[in-house]
Amino acid sequence: MSRTETGARKGASPRPKNKLARANDRVLILMALPAVLIYAFFYLYPTINNLRYSLTNWDGFKEAEFIGISNFERMNNDGVFTKTLGNNIEFTLLVVIFQTALSLLFAIFLLKNSRTTTFLRTLYFFPTIISSVSVAMVWQFLYEPNLGPLNVFLNSIGLDFLALNWLGSETVTLRAIAFTQVWFHTGQMMVVYIAGLQQIPAELYEAAEVDGASRWQQFKSVTWPMALPTTAVVMAYTTIQSFRAFDLVFAMTGGGPNNSSSILVTMIYLTAFNEFRFGYAAAQSIFLIIFILALTALQRRILRTKY
Amino acid sequence: MIVSKSAKAFRLLIAGALAASVTVLPISGGFAAGEALGAKCTNEGESTGTFSTSLVCAKNSAGRLVWTKVKLSSSNLGPMSALRAPRGSIEFWHWRAEDKAWFDKIIADFEALNPGVKISQVISNSVDYQATAIQKSRTNKKAALFTTFRGAQFNTAATTDFYADLTNEQFAKRNVIKSMMGAGQYNGKQLGIPYQSLFNNPIYNIEIFKKEGWKLPKKFSEWISYCKTAKAAGYTPMAWMGGFRAQAGQIINSALMNTASTDALLASRVAAIDTGKEAITTAWFKEMAEKYADLRDAGCFPANPTGVTEAAGNALFATGKAPILPTGSFSMGGIVTLEPKMSGNMGITGMNWTEDVNARYTGITNNTFILGINKNAGRTEQKIARAFLSYLLTGPVATYYANSSKQHVTVLDVSYTDVNLRNTSSIMSERLILAPRFLFLNIGVRDALEDALIAIVGGTSVDKALTDGAAVIKTKV
Numbered sequence: 062m063s064r065t066e067t068g069a070r071k072g073a074s075p076r077p078k079n080k081l082a083r084a085n086d087r088v089l090i091l092m093a094l095p096a097v098l099i100y101a102f103f104y105l106y107p108t109i110n111n112l113r114y115s116l117t118n119w120d121g122f123k124e125a126e127f128i129g130i131s132n133f134e135r136m137n138n139d140g141v142f143t144k145t146l147g148n149n150i151e152f153t154l155l156v157v158i159f160q161t162a163l164s165l166l167f168a169i170f171l172l173k174n175s176r177t178t179t180f181l182r183t184l185y186f187f188p189t190i191i192s193s194v195s196v197a198m199v200w201q202f203l204y205e206p207n208l209g210p211l212n213v214f215l216n217s218i219g220l221d222f223l224a225l226n227w228l229g230s231e232t233v234t235l236r237a238i239a240f241t242q243v244w245f246h247t248g249q250m251m252v253v254y255i256a257g258l259q260q261i262p263a264e265l266y267e268a269a270e271v272d273g274a275s276r277w278q279q280f281k282s283v284t285w286p287m288a289l290p291t292t293a294v295v296m297a298y299t300t301i302q303s304f305r306a307f308d309l310v311f312a313m314t315g316g317g318p319n320n321s322s323s324i325l326v327t328m329i330y331l332t333a334f335n336e337f338r339f340g341y342a343a344a345q346s347i348f349l350i351i352f353i354l355a356l357t358a359l360q361r362r363i364l365r366t367k368y
Numbered sequence: 369m370i371v372s373k374s375a376k377a378f379r380l381l382i383a384g385a386l387a388a389s390v391t392v393l394p395i396s397g398g399f400a401a402g403e404a405l406g407a408k409c410t411n412e413g414e415s416t417g418t419f420s421t422s423l424v425c426a427k428n429s430a431g432r433l434v435w436t437k438v439k440l441s442s443s444n445l446g447p448m449s450a451l452r453a454p455r456g457s458i459e460f461w462h463w464r465a466e467d468k469a470w471f472d473k474i475i476a477d478f479e480a481l482n483p484g485v486k487i488s489q490v491i492s493n494s495v496d497y498q499a500t501a502i503q504k505s506r507t508n509k510k511a512a513l514f515t516t517f518r519g520a521q522f523n524t525a526a527t528t529d530f531y532a533d534l535t536n537e538q539f540a541k542r543n544v545i546k547s548m549m550g551a552g553q554y555n556g557k558q559l560g561i562p563y564q565s566l567f568n569n570p571i572y573n574i575e576i577f578k579k580e581g582w583k584l585p586k587k588f589s590e591w592i593s594y595c596k597t598a599k600a601a602g603y604t605p606m607a608w609m610g611g612f613r614a615q616a617g618q619i620i621n622s623a624l625m626n627t628a629s630t631d632a633l634l635a636s637r638v639a640a641i642d643t644g645k646e647a648i649t650t651a652w653f654k655e656m657a658e659k660y661a662d663l664r665d666a667g668c669f670p671a672n673p674t675g676v677t678e679a680a681g682n683a684l685f686a687t688g689k690a691p692i693l694p695t696g697s698f699s700m701g702g703i704v705t706l707e708p709k710m711s712g713n714m715g716i717t718g719m720n721w722t723e724d725v726n727a728r729y730t731g732i733t734n735n736t737f738i739l740g741i742n743k744n745a746g747r748t749e750q751k752i753a754r755a756f757l758s759y760l761l762t763g764p765v766a767t768y769y770a771n772s773s774k775q776h777v778t779v780l781d782v783s784y785t786d787v788n789l790r791n792t793s794s795i796m797s798e799r800l801i802l803a804p805r806f807l808f809l810n811i812g813v814r815d816a817l818e819d820a821l822i823a824i825v826g827g828t829s830v831d832k833a834l835t836d837g838a839a840v841i842k843t844k845v
Contacts, residue, residue: 121503122502122527122528123528135843138843201677202679204675205676205677205679205680206675207670207671207672208680226675227675228611228675229673229676317613318610318611318819318822319822320819330499331812334499334500337524338812
């Protein structure tokens with residue numbers, strides 16, 4: 062309520078009106094205060110502190126010394142950091158592409174409500190409710206190269222060449238974890254897609270059928286364009302998920318072997334809490350923030366172009 | 369086979385400890401006929417055990433060898449009973465989830481003796497604990513009793529003024545074996561009490577070795593021969609778990625132990641790598657790394673070694689598919705849980721990576737689970753922690769803990785009744801070095817060089833693995 066509106070009330074004297082307005086302002090401020098305080102304490106303060114530490118050589122214990130932008134320069138020459146960034150990009154691409162495609166596919170097949178589709182939706186959604194560390198343990202067991210069920214099965218049907226050292230090979234591990242991540246979250250994205258696809262008016266499909274459009278043509282000309290806003294949400298969410306896949310990666314391989322499955326969040330954790338280089342870890346965090354900001358900006362730009 | 373030898377091994381315990389300045393193991397033992405104070409004995413340095421009443425064979429003033437009292441603690445006084453605790457509550461921070469039940473029982477007994485006291489265990493896995501425990505607990509007034517790993521974590525706690533000084537505590541002088549306290553000392557002060565005495569040496573399946581008629585390898589070429597023989601017989605010679613660095617890295621202790629002619633030289637070499645002054649491509653390290661390749665080529669490791677998890681490695685050993693588990697005595701409890709039939713069927717042996725059976729060292733020991741009092745905790749909380757620590761260091765409590773957790777401890781007057789602990793006593797006749805792996809204080813460097821060695825086992829050439837590893841290490845110093 063603005064002051065003008067308050068003052069315009071008939072019969073109200075200016076003095077009490079101002080008091081009321083001030084009281085309203087105070088109430089509004091008080092109502093917003095908890096959220097502002099929580100945001101400032103849990104988000105702004107750590108972020109600003111993080112920026113401050115990124116310019117120091119703090120080891121988590123001793124007094125931090127200001128070292129300027131050395132940590133950022135160091136990142137540029139750090140082969141492990143570069144490798145990790147590459148891993149993260151590969152991991153994100155794999156997860157975003159496959160998770161989006163599979164969840165859309167499942168959603169299309171399970172769109173109609175029936176007992177079977179409801180059962181299958183529940184089944185596919187089930188991994189989402191399991192804790193990520195449990196998922197990691199289960200898949201670590203499945204992937205075990207010598208005793209694990211996956212390789213035992215592949216060997217038993219004569220596909221020995223496909224029985225790989227899933228979590229022990231520098232070339233395979235990241236992809237194996239990406240597969241687990243896709244398995245873990247596809248059901249969740251499938252539900253988002255189902256909600257989006259159910260909003261598409263049935264008349265559009267009816268009209269397409271009248272025009273003699275095949276299933277594929279219906280998908281290409283109706284489903285896909287109408288599902289684009291949902292796809293944007295799914296892709297944005299999946300991107301964020303893949304940057305936050307710390308628990309899965311850490312529990313399955315700890316970033317190994319030889320940093321081949323290390324992603325930015327696991328590297329930041331290890332730099333800080335394993336190597337006690339908090340200053341450098343803070344600089345890596347700043348990089349991660351900027352990287353995600355840039356990615357988000359890019360996504361928004363593409364989104365604006367499309368719609 | 370090994371059990372029968374262990375009695376003799378007990379007696380050589382103190383001699384080995386004093387002569388080689390290595391850790392003495394706490395062994396209980398009654399006196400045999402003739403082992404009486406002042407009676408004649410034949411082997412100088414022989415001991416009757418690690419009880420406060422134990423005797424050692426030593427020369428008397430007339431130059432004759434006689435049984436004399438041995439002083440294992442820092443004090444002339446015998447072990448003391450536990451201190452009383454004021455009312456209040458504290459947290460006991462550690463990483464051994466497998467010991468929770470035993471500590472629950474010990475805590476319950478302590479609480480019964482000290483009404484109004486409440487102790488809760490705060491347990492995280494070893495990796496998390498190493499990484500975050502000090503930061504999390506340093507401002508926690510309740511986190512009064514605290515454990516650290518030997519090496520980097522203890523050093524961090526010591527250099528950041530985390531531990532209360534226990535130097536003048538009577539229980540630290542009277543109840544524990546002095547020679548095992550080094551890992552808890554810093555700048556001449558006793559900041560922590562290492563509670564466990566571990567042996568980071570391969571465990572072997574006694575039954576398989578007996579059945580196959582194999583002898584325990586005593587030098588590197590014999591290890592190579594063993595691997596070839598065991599592999600030919602259809603076994604996985606060593607259940608090495610390359611997918612879990614913490615355990616895969618245990619054999620680096622044995623690999624390192626005889627790489628230098630003196631302990632000081634070894635320490636300086638490790639420090640040079642740790643601080644980036646020397647690369648792991650240096651000759652001595654490369655020579656050691658090449659032996660990993662030799663073991664690999666002899667078929668010592670499982671198929672797909674870099675992907676073998678801890679659970680899979682333990683399973684290989686527990687099911688008898690692998691006759692050797694190259695980790696340490698601390699794995700035995702888990703193996704028995706996995707396969708109860710393995711109880712009493714496990715021995716331990718040193719892994720000599722040289723051709724000299726008389727090499728300086730033939731085995732590894734480690735004193736860890738360093739108990740200390742958080743200086744930042746409240747005053748009452750520190751008093752409770754001090755009392756509980758003194759309680760843990762009494763013979764009966766340590767006996768219960770040792771036999772339940774299947775760990776040797778550093779406390780006097782402990783009776784080892786567990787068959788697995790008795791079977792592992794054979795290692796005590798070896799010349800033991802304090803695990804050199806923990807000389808690396810920069811965890812990032814240690815991880816990188818262990819990754820390089822794991823890569824070698826995985827099939828990477830020594831030169832490439834070490835060059836790659838050296839590049840990673842450059843980013844860690």
